[in-house]
Amino acid sequence: MAGENSFDIVSKVDLQEVRNAIEQAVKEVRTRFDLKDSHSEVHLEGDQTIQLASADEYKLEAVNEILRQKLVKRGISLKALTYGKVEPAAGSTVRQKISLQQGIPTEKAKEIVRIIKDSKKKAQASIQGDTVRVSSKDRDTLQEIIALLKSKDLGIDMQFTNYRSN
Template sequence: MADNSFDIVSKIDLQEVSNAIQQATKEIQTRFDLKDTKSEIKLEKDAIELHSSDEYKLKAVTDILQGKLVKRNVPLKGLTYGTIESAAGATVRQKITMQQGIPGEKAKEIVRVIKDSKKKAQASIQGDTVRVSSKDRDTLQEIIALIKNKDFGIDVQFTNYRSN
């Protein structure tokens, strides 16, 4: 029976996203080049919606938001940018979806990498997390290093580290 385990997750702290959006909104309202451009940022349940008067201003709003997110340690890998589409009143909008949880195919890829490493550890997919368990703590540390060094295209965090 494996005594030690940890979870691999991909989550974005929504409170930090909300704070970053508030800071970005303040900056948009005070910046000279963005005044009177109808630029705004809205936080929805699992997405961020950007509105602006044209694509160049929307790009500036995106840059401001990304800067604020980075300052608040929100991983940009967890954001998926939609296409820029025209909206009512000669404005444009863009939807940014936030990654919450590891998608199924990425979870399978993580499990495959762990199994291919030939380390004595078991990896199992549990919903939108991957649980890794082993008898040896050092093996778990090696697996964490292995996963950190490999790019899966998503941001991963290691939580729920348990050892007995």
């Protein structure tokens, strides 16, 4: 067995699950007594940004907490969210934008490659766009690398996909 085995490290968010979580959050916001008449909103802008809006920062935080609970229930990692600052909006309301992380940023990809190289395992890691491909002759080495990366907190949500054995 001299073939190469490989897998890809990706960071993707299932947008359909995000939409479902937002719909559930909107339903709960509309029915909660403490958020009545707060003009609270949650909606997806494009495929990258969630917009939150509410009457004040306290209510905005409550809406944010509801959204986080719904995302976790739907299997979306909170590491995939990047929070913008709370900014004032029209009519003395506040809003906040949350960016969804799609793909691994270059600096995180370099950090992943460095961790794999520093582990002294017989594997090669290469950055390919917004994914990192790891290849090795030994499947067990790849499993060890997956375990190593899962044990590190890199601040991003990672999935291990496209596992191939040649």
